[in-house]
Amino acid sequence: MKTLTDLKKIREKAQEEMKLRGGNVRMKIVVGMGTSGIAMGAREVMKTFLEEISARNLTDVLVTQTGEKGLSSMEPVVDLIEEGKPKITYGNMTPERVKKIVVEHIVNGRIVSDYVVATGN
Amino acid sequence: MQDISLHLLDIIENSVRAEAKLVKIRIINDASENLLRLIIEDDGIGMDAATLDEAQNPFYTSKVERVKKVGLGIPLFKQNAELSGGEFNITSEPGYGTVLRADFELDHIDRMPLGNLKDTLLGSIIGHQEVDYAINLIFRERGMEQTFHFDAAAIKEELGEIPLTYPDVIEYIEQSLIEGIQNTNMEDV
Incomplete structure (x- = not known):
């Protein structure tokens, strides 16, 4: 069973790490979770981001869900927001594409232009 | 939507858009009553009678940014509950929140x-x-x-400033949910 004691340990570990590198969020990932996004597989897209964050131990990114964005024909849709840079919107996402974007864009900073459907605000 | 938990996700997103601070989700699998029941309760902005009526109509959506005012989320959920011998109802109070209940016949062939x-x-x-x-x-x-x-609030309190996206926290929450879902036989329902 998972207990609150386990959480205390996680907290202590995370606090140590934050002391070393600061608690900054480098990048925000926003997964579109409107009705059409859900019907097109947005839940699996969200799940794959969470898996990758966990597996690669990415402690400086934040993932959130959001509603419809009016890009229904390109669902599932994901925004990557980094401070001081234009917002990148990826469309027609699949778990495989998520894995590629995590490696290329989030870890190595290279935009995967094949999957980009919009840029800027 | 291929399954009930996708409908649940859609309903949770509605609650979030309605500015809910607390979402209560109750799922009951009652074999002796042949019932699968979902109750989703939020403390969001709620709906008046007219909006509530429209929310169950496929040709309506509350999403203002949408040009086509069509929302299929709630009507499809309702239809799927009713197709399996179940019932669906929503009650709401402006300023207080919304309660949605969907019942399914557990052994219904169309569930x-x-x-x-x-x-x-x-x-x-x-x-x-x-x-x-x-x-x-x-x-x-x-x-x-x-x-x-x-209880998500208890976990957040314990974590303090550590975000839920912290890798070990994701794993912790996932493991807790897996255990809970297994213990209540909700895996292959």
């Missing part, structure tokens, strides 16, 4: 599966850190009862 409940809950809990979730899973069979309770 969709519950599906991947774990991924629906995990994504919503972590993807909306601003919202607290109180989740109750209840399994009943021949006078026996198994329950699982998950």
